[in-house]
Amino acid sequence: xxxxxxxxxxxxxxxxxxxxxxxxxxxxxxxxxxxxxxxxxxxxxxxxxxxxxxxxxxxxxxxxxxxxxxxxxxxxxxxxxxxxxxxxxxxxxxxxxxxxxxxxxxxxxxxxxxxxxxxxxxxxxxxxxxxxxxxxxxxxxxxxxxxxxxxxxxxxxxxxxxxxxxxxxxxxxxxxxxxxxxxxxxxxxxxxxxxxxxxxxxxxxxxxxxxxxxxxxxxxxxxxxxxxxxxxxxxxxxxxxxxxxxxxxxxxxxxxxxxxxxxxxxxxxxxxxxxxxxxxxxxxxxxxxxxxxxxxxxxxxxxxxxxxxxxxxxxxxxxxxxxxxxxxxxxxxxxxxxxxxxxxxxxxxxxxxxxxxxxxx
Amino acid sequence: xxxxxxxxxxxxxxxxxxxxxxxxxxxxxxxxxxxxxxxxxxxxxxxxxxxxxxxxxxxxxxxxxxxxxxxxxxxxxxxxxxxxxxxxxxxxxxxxxxxxxxxxxxxxxxxxxxxxxxxxxxxxxxxxxxxxxxxxxxxxxxxxxxxxxxxxxxxxxxxxxxxxxxxxxxxxxxxxxxxxxxxxxxxxxxxxxxxxxxxxxxxxxxxxxxxxxxxxxxxxxxxxxxxxxxxxxxxxxxxxxxxxxxxxxxxxxxxxxxxxxxxxxxxxxxxxxxxxxxxxxxxxxxxxxxxxxxxxxxxxxxxxxxxxxxxxxxxxxxxxxxxxxxxxxxxxxxxxxxxxxxxxxxxxxxxxxxxxxxxxxxxxxxxxxxxxxxxxxxxxxxxxxxxxxxxxxxxxxxxxxxxxxxxxxxxxxxxxxxxxxxxxxxxxxxx
Numbered sequence: 206x207x208x209x210x211x212x213x214x215x216x217x218x219x220x221x222x223x224x225x226x227x228x229x230x231x232x233x234x235x236x237x238x239x240x241x242x243x244x245x246x247x248x249x250x251x252x253x254x255x256x257x258x259x260x261x262x263x264x265x266x267x268x269x270x271x272x273x274x275x276x277x278x279x280x281x282x283x284x285x286x287x288x289x290x291x292x293x294x295x296x297x298x299x300x301x302x303x304x305x306x307x308x309x310x311x312x313x314x315x316x317x318x319x320x321x322x323x324x325x326x327x328x329x330x331x332x333x334x335x336x337x338x339x340x341x342x343x344x345x346x347x348x349x350x351x352x353x354x355x356x357x358x359x360x361x362x363x364x365x366x367x368x369x370x371x372x373x374x375x376x377x378x379x380x381x382x383x384x385x386x387x388x389x390x391x392x393x394x395x396x397x398x399x400x401x402x403x404x405x406x407x408x409x410x411x412x413x414x415x416x417x418x419x420x421x422x423x424x425x426x427x428x429x430x431x432x433x434x435x436x437x438x439x440x441x442x443x444x445x446x447x448x449x450x451x452x453x454x455x456x457x458x459x460x461x462x463x464x465x466x467x468x469x470x471x472x473x474x475x476x477x478x479x480x481x482x483x484x485x486x487x488x489x490x491x492x493x494x495x496x497x498x499x500x501x502x503x504x505x506x507x508x509x510x511x512x513x514x515x516x517x518x519x520x521x522x523x524x525x526x527x528x529x530x531x532x533x534x535x536x537x538x539x540x541x542x543x544x545x546x547x548x549x550x551x552x553x554x555x556x557x558x559x560x561x562x563x564x565x566x
Numbered sequence: 567x568x569x570x571x572x573x574x575x576x577x578x579x580x581x582x583x584x585x586x587x588x589x590x591x592x593x594x595x596x597x598x599x600x601x602x603x604x605x606x607x608x609x610x611x612x613x614x615x616x617x618x619x620x621x622x623x624x625x626x627x628x629x630x631x632x633x634x635x636x637x638x639x640x641x642x643x644x645x646x647x648x649x650x651x652x653x654x655x656x657x658x659x660x661x662x663x664x665x666x667x668x669x670x671x672x673x674x675x676x677x678x679x680x681x682x683x684x685x686x687x688x689x690x691x692x693x694x695x696x697x698x699x700x701x702x703x704x705x706x707x708x709x710x711x712x713x714x715x716x717x718x719x720x721x722x723x724x725x726x727x728x729x730x731x732x733x734x735x736x737x738x739x740x741x742x743x744x745x746x747x748x749x750x751x752x753x754x755x756x757x758x759x760x761x762x763x764x765x766x767x768x769x770x771x772x773x774x775x776x777x778x779x780x781x782x783x784x785x786x787x788x789x790x791x792x793x794x795x796x797x798x799x800x801x802x803x804x805x806x807x808x809x810x811x812x813x814x815x816x817x818x819x820x821x822x823x824x825x826x827x828x829x830x831x832x833x834x835x836x837x838x839x840x841x842x843x844x845x846x847x848x849x850x851x852x853x854x855x856x857x858x859x860x861x862x863x864x865x866x867x868x869x870x871x872x873x874x875x876x877x878x879x880x881x882x883x884x885x886x887x888x889x890x891x892x893x894x895x896x897x898x899x900x901x902x903x904x905x906x907x908x909x910x911x912x913x914x915x916x917x918x919x920x921x922x923x924x925x926x927x928x929x930x931x932x933x934x935x936x937x938x939x940x941x942x943x944x945x946x947x948x949x950x951x952x953x954x955x956x957x958x959x960x961x962x963x964x965x966x967x968x969x970x971x972x973x974x975x976x977x978x979x980x981x982x983x984x985x986x987x988x989x990x991x992x993x994x995x996x997x
Contacts, residue, residue, distance in 0.1 A: 272636065276646045282898055286739045289754055293737030309813065383636035387737075392913055394816070402756035402913060403736050404883040406638045410620035417621055419638050421883055421913040424862050445862065445912075449885050450624040450634060 259291045259436060270434030272383030272407065285385065292387050292436045293403040298370035302338030302395030303327055303361065303428055305349065309394035311401075311429030312337065312361060313438055314371040319363030320468075322460055323428030324443050325352045328359035331470035337363055338395040351467035355474025356414060357443045358455050359428070360467035372430065375437030377416060377456035384408045388420035388452070390429020390442055401429070406452070415453045416440045422452040482538045483564040486511060493549055494518040494525045509559040511548065519547035535561070639885065644748040651743040653900030656696045657727035658743040658893050661703075661717070663689035663949055670744060670893025671717065672905050673724045674927055680724075681927065682892035683907055684708050684715035685872045688948035693719050696745065705945075707930035708937040712918060713872055713907055715937075716930045727894050729920040730901035733759060733880065740882050742906060743894050750893075753884030759919055760881075762910075764874035766819045767849035770795055772812050779812045781832075789850050793843035795832065802838070803831035819845075824875070847874060863911040873910035880904050880917045891915075 266284040268274040276282050296313075303312040303323055310327030314320070321337060328335070328349040335347045345367075350360040363369065388404040406420035420431065422442050431440035431454045440454030460467065485504020488495035495517045500507050511517075517525050520534040521544045538544055540563040548555050624634050633640040651658075661669040661682050671682040671693060680693060680703070691703045701719035708715045734740070736755050744750035769788020773780040779801040784790045801809050804818050805828060822828060824847040832839050863869060870888045882895070886909045895904040895917045904917025929935060938944075 275642045278646065279649050279898055282646055282650070282739055286737070286898060289739065290735045290737035293735070293754075297736075304813070306811075392911075394813075396820070398760055399757055399881075400736070402881060402883070403754060404756060404913060405737070405754040407636050409624055409634055409636050410617060412617040412620065415617050417617075417624065421885065423912045426913075446621065446625070448625055449867075450627070450637065451621055 272381040299372040300389040302391040304336040311390035313430035321361040325357040325359040327428040375439040390426035392425040481564040505562040515548040656725040660694040678719045707935040757881040762876040764847035769849035799832040870908040
């Protein structure tokens with residue numbers, strides 16, 4: 206996703222439509238017309254009112270579902286099946302189609318007042334009018350809120366104050382590999398006469414940036430939900446790879462962690478572009494600051510004499526506590542500016558001057 | 567590391583997007599080219615690498631045709647389904663052309679009758695039973711509507727499958743029986759039985775604009791090319807309806823059936839031109855040709871050549887190969903809830919339920935649906951087509967290997983050159 210400019214993201218995300226070979230997309234310039242000022246709806250992530258009640262399962266079933274135990278007998282499979290059927294029935298009303306501009310994606314309603322989680326590349330930018338297509342084909346208007354392009358998360362609010370069927374938020378961090386899960390969405394766009402196809406699979410990889418499962422996904426599923434064994438949303442469908450094992454979802458924890466920003470209509474995580482301020486180093490967080498892991502030869506950081514294993518503690522006026530801080534500080538600087546940088550090299554505390562450069566590609 | 571970065575790039579480049587955001591799958595990793603430094607991505611780099619590594623391992627396992635230990639189709643899970651496919655162990659057969667499996671079959675009568683998927687038959691059909699014996703099969707009946715063929719072999723002691731009496735609910739577990747004691751693969755019911763229409767495809771790619779349907783590319787050999795569409799044409803009216811948002815064109819096409827005539831008005835430069843097309847399923851393109859347009863669906867393997875136009879079918883998410891169709895799909899009790907009839911895309915397989923199969927089977931047994939007179943000729947043609955496809959595949963594999971060898975050679979030449987230069991420099995430095 207390391208694309209070099211905003212236009213290219215939109216083009217990349219939106220350029221194609223496969224099944225009927227018609228492209229759904231909207232050029233950036235055309236956006237102005239339908240953008241309104243976003244009024245940030247206040248409040249924390251939706252409360253976890255248990256929206257869905259499932260039949261009780263015994264401890265063995267919970268162990269199977271959580272991936273702690275493989276189903277070993279027909280009885281295990283029967284219990285698993287009963288739960289999968291219940292989840293399928295429960296999640297269909299919360300799974301929606303999302304139509305933005307010319308395109309179609311998916312989403313899931315997660316609060317009674319109509320917050321809809323989707324993928325960042327579906328909602329694209331805040332303040333857009335969208336159409337939410339409910340299970341019965343009813344279309345209701347909504348508006349896009351914040352987008353994190355970095356992780357591909359997005360939030361939408363359905364207009365009005367009707368009460369909506371909704372799913373509860375789960376937790377993604379501690380999902381075990383092998384845990385069973387259920388995916389939904391509207392591949393190819395909402396189709397009358399077809400309920401959202403239910404897919405079952407297991408968690409194959411789980412990192413803060415993505416969950417891979419073998420719940421198969423395809424175009425149009427983007428933004429649709431991934432559920433755990435209690436029908437709680439644990440991820441949002443985002444991207445696929447070349448094998449059956451690569452169906453990747455945005456982990457739900459990022460929606461919890463960034464809820465205020467998403468709800469306030471913030472956009473972040475946009476890839477860097479040509480001309481951005483640039484110093485040319487990689488690093489990792491350390492207690493005292495950022496430990497340099499790589500210095501690009503010939504870059505401003507290199508010219509200033511920064512070396513691998515230096516710990517950057519201060520960039521200009523601001524103290525640096527994490528790589529995120531450093532990124533923000535560099536972004537806030539101007540190409541050509543001389544910035545005083547403090548680094549710890551072994552026992553020594555050094556002050557160097559970095560002349561901020563321009564990103565060239 | 568280099569490898570995982572490349573893999574990551576490939577994965578990220580396949581974002582599933584709004585209805586099919588389709589991106590080059592073999593593009594080099596943008597993440598790897600990014601200069602190290604101060605992008606917002608950099609903050610994500612570490613988990614991306616960890617994630618890429620995990621995906622890499624998964625990919626390796628897939629490449630070796632081994633499901634990862636946590637996968638739904640891992641052998642430990644398949645093993646748990648052994649009891650479920652046991653009742654259809656003898657009722658599942660392999661349909662062959664020569665030694666090659668072209669489909670599975672479902673035994674429906676003691677007297678040597680087997681149902682299978684008609685459009686996969688080719689050459690001189692033969693059947694291998696669970697006992698390992700091979701029998702030449704006679705094609706007794708073919709139902710074009712259902713894509714079913716009834717085959718007969720010279721045995722009178724077969725064990726027919728037991729049909730389920732009710733359709734399983736969405737979410738129910740399903741196993742596709744094969745020739746072994748474990749199922750071929752397992753899955754769940756995705757969508758209850760419904761009519762499956764053909765996908766009408768024109769074979770155009772439109773520009774990414776929101777308010778006009780502008781043709782960007784026309785696929786060679788497609789309906790769109792045959793009707794005379796050209797790049798830069800603006801589609802203004804279809805079937806008497808105005809076209810604004812590209813989605814409207816999709817919606818109109820979705821309502822149409824193959825064989826119907828479609829009238830279209832397009833603006834080409836200053837002129838407005840009327841075009842007419844006879845619509846074809848899948849744009850008149852083979853799955854591979856369409857693959858260029860429908861790459862996401864091919865990302866999970868090949869698809870059946872016929873993927874739609876069934877009176878009614880149950881949709882499930884079992885990952886099948888086209889040659890796994892035609893055999894029984896069972897519930898946990900080993901009752902047949904359907905005959906797999908199509909691998910239709912990355913997320914979807916279709917099965918004909920007993921409610922659909924049994925009436926047509928009765929009609930076939932009663933002497934209806936006799937195969938057309940030229941059927942053996944058709945089967946011969948398909949066998950020849952299959953040979954072409956196979957050799958094309960071999961050729962592509964050879965070309966890829968050649969390209970890889972050329973890269974290795976170029977790299978070796980470069981390194982040799984460098985080594986010689988260093989040797990030269992050394993000798994010039996010599997005291």
